[in-house]
Amino acid sequence: MRLWSQLRSWVRAMLRRSRMEREIDAELCFHIEAFAEDLVRSGVSREEALRRARIEFGGIERAKEECRDARGMNFLESLAQDLRYGVRMLRNSPGFTATAILTLALGIGANTAIFSVVDAILLRPLPYPEPGRLVRIWESSARRDSPRNVVNPFNFMDWREQSQAFESMAAISGLMTNLSAHNEPFAVQGMQVSPEFFSVLRTAPLLGRTFNVADGVPGQDRSVILSHGLWQRQFGGDAAIVGQKVQVNGVPCQVIGVMPQGFSFPKSKAEVWTPLALTRTEEYKRGRYLTVVARLKAGVSLEQARQDMLRVASYTQQARPDMDKDWSASVFPMLEDATEKVRQPLWVLLASVGFLLLIGCANVANLLLMRGTSRLREMAVRSALGASRSRIIQQLLIESLMLALAGMAAGLIFAHIGLSGLLALIPQNSPLPRSEPITINGGVLLFVFLVSLFTVALFGLVPALRLSHVDLQSALKQGSVRGGVGGHQTLRRCFVVAEVSLALVLSVGTGLMLRSFARLISVDPGFSREHLLTMHVWTSPARYSDNLKRSQYFARMLAAIRSTPGVEAAGSTHFLPLTETISRSCFSPGDGPQPIPSESPSAQFLIISPGYFRAMGTPLRMGRDFEERDAFDSPPVAVVNQAFADRFYTGQNIFGKTLWVCWTITKPVEIVGVVSNARQAHMQDAPEPTIFLSNAQAPMYFATLAVRASGDLQQIARGTEAAIHSVDPDQAVSNIQTMETVFSDSVSSPRMQAVLLLVFAGLAIALAMIGVYGVVSYSVSERTNEIGIRVALGARSGDVFGLVLREALMLTAIALGIGLAGSFALSRVLQTLLFEVTPTDPVTLASVAAWMVAVSTIAAILPARRASRVDPTVALRYE
Amino acid sequence: MGKQLDLLQGTLDMLILKAVSLGPLHGYGILLRIQQISKDRLEIQQGSLYPALYRLEHQGWISSEWGESENKRKAKYYRLTAAGKRRLQTETENWNRMTDVIAGILGTRPEEV
Numbered sequence: 001m002r003l004w005s006q007l008r009s010w011v012r013a014m015l016r017r018s019r020m021e022r023e024i025d026a027e028l029c030f031h032i033e034a035f036a037e038d039l040v041r042s043g044v045s046r047e048e049a050l051r052r053a054r055i056e057f058g059g060i061e062r063a064k065e066e067c068r069d070a071r072g073m074n075f076l077e078s079l080a081q082d083l084r085y086g087v088r089m090l091r092n093s094p095g096f097t098a099t100a101i102l103t104l105a106l107g108i109g110a111n112t113a114i115f116s117v118v119d120a121i122l123l124r125p126l127p128y129p130e131p132g133r134l135v136r137i138w139e140s141s142a143r144r145d146s147p148r149n150v151v152n153p154f155n156f157m158d159w160r161e162q163s164q165a166f167e168s169m170a171a172i173s174g175l176m177t178n179l180s181a182h183n184e185p186f187a188v189q190g191m192q193v194s195p196e197f198f199s200v201l202r203t204a205p206l207l208g209r210t211f212n213v214a215d216g217v218p219g220q221d222r223s224v225i226l227s228h229g230l231w232q233r234q235f236g237g238d239a240a241i242v243g244q245k246v247q248v249n250g251v252p253c254q255v256i257g258v259m260p261q262g263f264s265f266p267k268s269k270a271e272v273w274t275p276l277a278l279t280r281t282e283e284y285k286r287g288r289y290l291t292v293v294a295r296l297k298a299g300v301s302l303e304q305a306r307q308d309m310l311r312v313a314s315y316t317q318q319a320r321p322d323m324d325k326d327w328s329a330s331v332f333p334m335l336e337d338a339t340e341k342v343r344q345p346l347w348v349l350l351a352s353v354g355f356l357l358l359i360g361c362a363n364v365a366n367l368l369l370m371r372g373t374s375r376l377r378e379m380a381v382r383s384a385l386g387a388s389r390s391r392i393i394q395q396l397l398i399e400s401l402m403l404a405l406a407g408m409a410a411g412l413i414f415a416h417i418g419l420s421g422l423l424a425l426i427p428q429n430s431p432l433p434r435s436e437p438i439t440i441n442g443g444v445l446l447f448v449f450l451v452s453l454f455t456v457a458l459f460g461l462v463p464a465l466r467l468s469h470v471d472l473q474s475a476l477k478q479g480s481v482r483g484g485v486g487g488h489q490t491l492r493r494c495f496v497v498a499e500v501s502l503a504l505v506l507s508v509g510t511g512l513m514l515r516s517f518a519r520l521i522s523v524d525p526g527f528s529r530e531h532l533l534t535m536h537v538w539t540s541p542a543r544y545s546d547n548l549k550r551s552q553y554f555a556r557m558l559a560a561i562r563s564t565p566g567v568e569a570a571g572s573t574h575f576l577p578l579t580e581t582i583s584r585s586c587f588s589p590g591d592g593p594q595p596i597p598s599e600s601p602s603a604q605f606l607i608i609s610p611g612y613f614r615a616m617g618t619p620l621r622m623g624r625d626f627e628e629r630d631a632f633d634s635p636p637v638a639v640v641n642q643a644f645a646d647r648f649y650t651g652q653n654i655f656g657k658t659l660w661v662c663w664t665i666t667k668p669v670e671i672v673g674v675v676s677n678a679r680q681a682h683m684q685d686a687p688e689p690t691i692f693l694s695n696a697q698a699p700m701y702f703a704t705l706a707v708r709a710s711g712d713l714q715q716i717a718r719g720t721e722a723a724i725h726s727v728d729p730d731q732a733v734s735n736i737q738t739m740e741t742v743f744s745d746s747v748s749s750p751r752m753q754a755v756l757l758l759v760f761a762g763l764a765i766a767l768a769m770i771g772v773y774g775v776v777s778y779s780v781s782e783r784t785n786e787i788g789i790r791v792a793l794g795a796r797s798g799d800v801f802g803l804v805l806r807e808a809l810m811l812t813a814i815a816l817g818i819g820l821a822g823s824f825a826l827s828r829v830l831q832t833l834l835f836e837v838t839p840t841d842p843v844t845l846a847s848v849a850a851w852m853v854a855v856s857t858i859a860a861i862l863p864a865r866r867a868s869r870v871d872p873t874v875a876l877r878y879e
Numbered sequence: 880m881g882k883q884l885d886l887l888q889g890t891l892d893m894l895i896l897k898a899v900s901l902g903p904l905h906g907y908g909i910l911l912r913i914q915q916i917s918k919d920r921l922e923i924q925q926g927s928l929y930p931a932l933y934r935l936e937h938q939g940w941i942s943s944e945w946g947e948s949e950n951k952r953k954a955k956y957y958r959l960t961a962a963g964k965r966r967l968q969t970e971t972e973n974w975n976r977m978t979d980v981i982a983g984i985l986g987t988r989p990e991e992v
Contacts, residue, residue, distance in 0.1 A: 027906060027955050028929065030948070034907040035925075037950065058926035066930035071937055 024067050032057060078391065079398070086399040096371055097403070099770060100364050104407025104452045106763055107360030109414025110353040111448045112440060116419055118346050120438040122339050126266070127436055129202040133296040134334035137169070137309060139288060143326045148337075151292050152323060153284035155316050159292070159329065162315060165308035169294035170197040176538045176702060177272050178732045180247035181234055187538055187734035188230060191270035194278060200295045208242035208257030211275050221275040224253040228261040230271040248274060250540030250730070264435040266338035286323070286597070286662065293334065305331045325598035338433045345753050345833060352509065352760045355502045357448065361455040362495040363767045368459040369492050370778050379463045393464045400460035404453040408445070415440055425752045427745040489779060496771040497815045503764035504819030504852050509830060510761040511844040513754040516834040521747055526678025526687065527577065528617035532739035533713050534576055537724065537731060538702040547664070550699040551632045553728070558609055560723040566711045567720070571612030572695060572703035575680070578746035582681045587691060590658025590668030597662060603644060604680060604690040605663060607700050613675055615706040623655055623673030626694040636665045636697050639673040644689035661691060664698045683747060684835045706739070713738055753833070769859040776808050777863035787867055788875025797868035804867045808860030809853070816849055891923070891931050893974065896959065896967040899941055905954040906932060932957060940966050
């Protein structure tokens with residue numbers, strides 16, 4: 001109520017300024033007139049009466065000013081004045097202003113950009129209703145050191161039937177899917193899902209319906225759901241698409257629904273969903289390849305779900321010991337599971353920008369402290385002229401606010417540029433774990449702004465706070481204030497030491513990442529990635545239903561490709577290296593009993609065509625490659641890699657040895673060749689023992705072709721595609737890319753980390769340099785007098801130079817100690833992100849330390865030179 | 880007429896509220912009324928009267944309007960608002976309590992301590 005009337009009176013005062021002014025005038029005028037009239041009545045002359053009335057009244061202007069103050073009329077006025085003054089002050093010292101704003105902007109921008117990514121990927125809940133109840137369930141085996149293994153279909157079916165903790169559970173199997181509309185084949189990422197999939201996610205379709213139980217019955221599974229993007233792109237967004245037939249992998253299927261825009265599953269770029277019809281038939285008994293997602297019942301905790309799954313897993317172990325001995329089940333929250341691999345790198349990046357913000361704030365604080373000292377005289381003058389302390393504080397706060405706002409505006413621009421640059425660094429083919437759009441996070445921007453504002457306001461107020469300790473007279477008398485003000489130089493030195501040590505920690509992290517990245521890309525992958533083209537083909541199960549037909553089809557396709565001009569060699573593999581795909585299975589010596597999945601040794605299996613090694617450039621060590629004569633019904637053969645020979649046949653003649661394999665070949669296979677080791681899933685994984693089988697003898701539905709060619713790869717790609725279509729015009733070809741791109745994408749994550757850290761460390765070092773420069777040059781200006789005396793007493797300019805440099809190096813030495821200790825303390829964090837480099841790598845530590853010393857020296861050289869040129873006569877007269 | 884007393888800090892507001900509680904007055908009238916009631920024993924700085932009036936109006940305890948003075952001149956008249964009335968009452972009570980306490984303290988004789 002009172003507040004309201006105050007506000008009203010204030011607003012009135014603001015709006016009707018001139019009227020208020022007139023009213024004050026009129027009122028005071030009336031007072032004096034009335035007073036004078038009374039005096040006249042007592043016999044004084046009118047002139048004398050007016051004079052006495054004025055004297056009695058006192059200072060009219062002061063009274064008016066106090067009236068305006070009482071009404072709050074002065075507030076806006078002084079605000080406007082302070083703003084004008086602030087702008088002038090900031091403009092008068094452009095170096096200070098630019099440095100402070102830039103520093104704040106970098107801190108604000110980098111933090112906002114990185115945190116926006118962290119928030120969008122790690123923190124924001126998944127885009128489904130009640131996402132906290134979504135979990136992933138994996139098979140896990142402590143013996144095989146495999147906490148998250150894909151799932152066997154029989155186990156999934158048992159889990160689904162016997163578990164009690166889950167509302168619903170779905171299985172996913174994702175691979176490329178061939179579609180054909182208007183007789184034009186194309187391949188898209190697809191997902192085969194059990195009918196519960198959409199109800200687990202609780203996502204309704206945009207059009208039509210999602211799968212029901214009937215869609216999961218074999219023979220009735222001829223339905224398909226399209227993504228919004230695919231529907232728009234290939235079917236023109238036609239709502240009548242629901243109910244129509246499209247060819248899916250050569251089989252006509254009915255489109256039953258279209259998902260809404262933005263619907264996606266973490267880590268998947270699937271654009272079509274087809275039903276996964278699982279049955280308890282021999283077909284699904286072997287192998288582990290399903291991803292399982294489930295929704296917890298309301299009120300069931302993760303721990304309860306884990307216990308429930310352990311119980312179910314102990315049942316499956318007993319029911320199928322040959323398959324499931326030592327295999328249990330593990331449950332993870334879906335968000336945690338999806339972001340598992342990026343979590344640590346992202347936190348490291350966030351910590352780095354946090355460091356950058358700290359350095360930035362320390363730097364700005366330093367600048368403000370320094371400026372505060374030089375403004376002490378100005379403050380003293382204003383104070384002497386009658387400015388109250390609160391008025392001076394108001395003015396300094398406004399200057400701080402202006403700095404912080406300018407910093408935020410520039411920071412917002414940096415954040416935009418930074419974020420789009422960041423997103424551009426992410427390769428198209430290895431998407432982030434989440435596909436929701438990443439935008440600038442307003443909350444973070446505000447938080448970082450407030451941190452900067454706090455720093456700026458706190459240290460910007462120093463001159464006002466100091467004013468009460470300083471004798472005004474002496475402050476005004478002296479040219480500069482000396483003596484009794486050295487305390488802040490210590491504070492400033494502390495800030496600089498903090499800046500340099502933080503910059504050092506950041507640089508050590510960066511150095512380690514760079515070394516690790518250099519190691520990673522210089523690893524010999526065991527194949528040559530130049531002049532190599534890769535593409536994916538997925539054959540239609542309908543057209544090539546039996547193994548013989550498929551085997552012959554691939555042979556014809558490769559023959560056609562090899563006869564394309566420019567092609568030097570061509571082959572196929574079911575999993576291309578460096579695409580994070582891997583397949584393992586069991587085997588046993590051919591002279592012993594058949595293998596048992598849970599007991600027998602396992603190896604990596606790759607199904608390749610003749611000519612694959614030649615195309616990849618993987619040298620054959622001994623024996624021979626697959627050949628034409630190793631046809632579908634010929635005696636089965638295998639090639640193994642050196643790691644396999646070393647591990648299982650050390651010092652033995654491997655040729656003529658046979659193996660039972662847990663694969664489609666039921667007879668023992670004879671080892672006919674040994675090839676060099678090559679990297680498979682990731683560059684950083686040591687080569688595993690591998691058994692290669694021939695695609696002619698164990699044909700797969702899909703393959704990635706490797707084509708070695710000379711000349712323009714784009715042209716070769718077109719020629720190759722034409723060759724494939726000459727064999728089967730309906731064959732879709734997808735993911736056409738060079739092996740260079742595959743390689744580059746596969747190391748994109750460590751590269752991105754290294755690049756970003758390099759940028760952050762560079763900025764940190766630049767800021768630390770500014771800090772060192774500021775402190776040293778201030779101390780030179782403070783010691784001009786002393787230096788003058790030294791020179792007058794015979795010190796040479798070199799001595800003076802060294803004197804100044806010593807201060808910088810002393811600060812750096814302290815910072816090195818702290819920074820290196822910090823790096824050691826943080827080394828554990830980086831451990832898992834590094835490849836073949838220890839986090840306490842002496843080379844990195846030593847070179848970063850040397851680099852910091854060099855940088856500090858450079859920063860101190862300018863002020864040191866200024867000091868060494870001090871003219872003693874000038875310096876002494878100055879005092 | 881005895882020696883004039885300087886106004887105690889913070890009491891001017893209270894006196895103004897009391898003066899206008901007896902009927903609407905212009906600024907000069909308030910000055911005269913306080914002097915009259917106090918029998919000229921209080922010295923009031925004329926210059927500080929108007930800022931005090933503006934402050935009280937800003938706080939909503941008095942309101943003002945332009946009217947005509949006894950000698951047919953335009954003058955600004957102040958009157959007590961309802962809020963001002965309550966304020967005056969609490970101020971008066973506080974003042975009385977305060978003077979009682981202080982008088983009690985000042986009147987204390989050595990043997991009573």
